[in-house]
Amino acid sequence: MVIGSRIRKRLLLAFTAACIAILLAQTIIRQLWILPTFEAMTKQNDRIDIQRVESQLQQEIDALSKMVFDSSAWDTMYVAAYERDTQWFNDDYVIADALQRLDVNGWYLYDTQANIIGGGSFNNDYLTYSPKILETSHLLKENDLIVLSDDIANSQSALVHKVRFITIDKSPVLTIAYNVT
Numbered sequence: 001m002v003i004g005s006r007i008r009k010r011l012l013l014a015f016t017a018a019c020i021a022i023l024l025a026q027t028i029i030r031q032l033w034i035l036p037t038f039e040a041m042t043k044q045n046d047r048i049d050i051q052r053v054e055s056q057l058q059q060e061i062d063a064l065s066k067m068v069f070d071s072s073a074w075d076t077m078y079v080a081a082y083e084r085d086t087q088w089f090n091d092d093y094v095i096a097d098a099l100q101r102l103d104v105n106g107w108y109l110y111d112t113q114a115n116i117i118g119g120g121s122f123n124n125d126y127l128t129y130s131p132k133i134l135e136t137s138h139l140l141k142e143n144d145l146i147v148l149s150d151d152i153a154n155s156q157s158a159l160v161h162k163v164r165f166i167t168i169d170k171s172p173v174l175t176i177a178y179n180v181t
Contacts (some may be wrong), residue, residue, distance in 0.1 A: 064174075077093070086117065089117065090118055093118065093119075094118070096128075106119065106131070106134065107119050108134060110140070112148055112149040112152065114138075114140045114141050115137055131168045131169070133166065143166060145166070145175050145177060147161070159178065162177045163175070
């Protein structure tokens with residue numbers, strides 16, 4: 001009986017030691033190999049996601065830039081801007097259905113002193129909306145949202161542009177300004 005009790009104790013001790021050794025080995029493997037691998041994979045996936053978002057934003061900026069230049073190529077727009085024909089812009093140029101198809105919420109034309117010539121904005125339901133920051137001269141200047149005479153004079157290039165990310169009514173907004181006419 002005494003021999004059986006010793007063997008049981010030794011077996012129980014050996015089993016406990018084996019369990020502890022296996023648990024310790026698993027912990028070391030997890031800490032030194034599995035967790036760092038998962039962390040590296042997470043960082044790589046985050047980097048890929050950031051690149052994807054950056055690419056999508058760049059595509060949107062490029063599309064909006066092309067839209068600005070496509071629109072500025074027409075003599076009618078140039079004449080309307082020169083004559084400050086606000087009604088023409090509001091009737092023929094800033095059309096909710098057209099902007100909605102382009103996935104744009106607003107379109108404005110300013111002079112180089114930050115005075116609005118024409119344009120307008122729409123909310124996400126494409127109902128008329130007037131964001132104060134885009135329709136007030138001093139707010140445009142304070143937030144550096146448009147190209148002013150000084151920007152053109154100080155630029156090395158004939159083309160000056162500004163891309164800004166702002167918040168309007170707690171929603172992120174991308175603004176793009178060019179000197180096109």
